[in-house]
Amino acid sequence: MFKRSVGPASLSLFTFRVCAAPKKDSPPKTSVKVDELSQGQIAVSSHSCDTYCEPYTSWCQDTYSQSKPKMQSLVQWGLDSYDYLQNAPPGFFPRLGVIGFAGLIGPLLTRGSKIKKLVYLPGFMGLAASLYYPQQTIVFAQVSGESLYDWGNVKNSPGTK
Template sequence: TPASLSLFTFKVCAAPKKDSPPQNSVKIDELSLYSVPEGESQCVEESRNPLEESISHWCQDTYSQSKPKMQSLVQWGLDSYDCLQNAPPGFFPRLGVSGFADLIELLLARGSKIKKLAYPPGFVGLAASLYYPQQTIVLAQVSGERLYDWGNVKNSPGTK
């Protein structure tokens, strides 16, 4: 409980008693804590040692190298935000289906290395075929023809 009491804030108001005699107030100059030293004071800045100089130089170099990268990152974030605000029609449903396919891919690709090699391209291809059916048909035809030609070249007589 003592630690939890430190989290609470209390407002304390003090007022003089009604029947107490008035007291003379003390001026700020009379308090030793607030006395101003006689004469003028000067601030003297110490010279930097070599360690401080090297740390300062390193910090300035790091800042000058990271500043353009941070600015480009901020600009990329602003551009991405603007792109999401003005998304083309059908973008978010496609993003949802693609994300769902990736989630299923992660769940099913556990286990053997063959699953890890086969499922990701398969689900990516499946998701892409939903959005681009004409291009998928053309790709399948071209790939099928190339596989057929490759198989005939391997099995033709006179080849090693």
Template sequence: MFKLSLYSVPEHQSKYVEEPRTQLEESISHLRHYCEPYTSWCQEKYSQNKPKIQSLVQWGLDSYEYLQNAPPGFFPRLGVIGFAGVVGLVLARGSKIKKLVYPPGFMGFAASLYYPQQAIVFVQVSGEKLYDWGLRGYIVVEDLWKENFQKVQISSQ
């Protein structure tokens, strides 16, 4: 009787021979190498924008959930604030500056009636930012004034 070992491997001399590429494979390879910079650019942009898009989607889901379980009186307040914006748009006929100022102004006023604490905080923060911007502008104008008009006075003497 002839016994075969379970762990022995028959010895065969195998040789792997790679077949030559076809014209179709060569064309696809050439196309992939040609498109590689563009695809890597797209992947880079996707990886940069993915967190922003995910946070935007999460904000949308949170907003949807909030609107599904809105506190009592939220929708009437929202309607009044929106109506104030429409009134501001109607009253701003004719002037582009009025169209930029009136609707947000009326909406802000209506929102401040319903949410006074948030309005106070908003005004405080906005006032600080406006003060900072004004101070920066003053410094820039002062520097320009000193640079330009002191040269004129020195050269005229």
């Protein structure tokens, strides 16, 4: 009849007093013990509370079930990155420093112009990264070029708006 809920263990140390409202024609009573409550009244009250809260609980469950895999993959990515940085290949951190420094030079050279900031920052970082990782740069350029070519053909093809 009653559903269990997960909560802090310290809440189980509290004692609760259950009070019920008397009927209109009955003599006034200050409180009712749990043993004196009618199971039907408790069931009706519990059911009305369940029906009122059901849309909210189902929304929370749906949101949780959708976000749980994403959060798990994010945590796994963080753990993998941590492991990689703990066992980094030799020369990784100096390369990372040069690439990061090249990225910092971009905003220093582009004072005032937002378009230059959008171009110089990734441009300098890409240039520094391409010095250290030439094979990955070639693959990246090929894939990016094909994607841009395909995107341009879709936009310019007849029959599209």
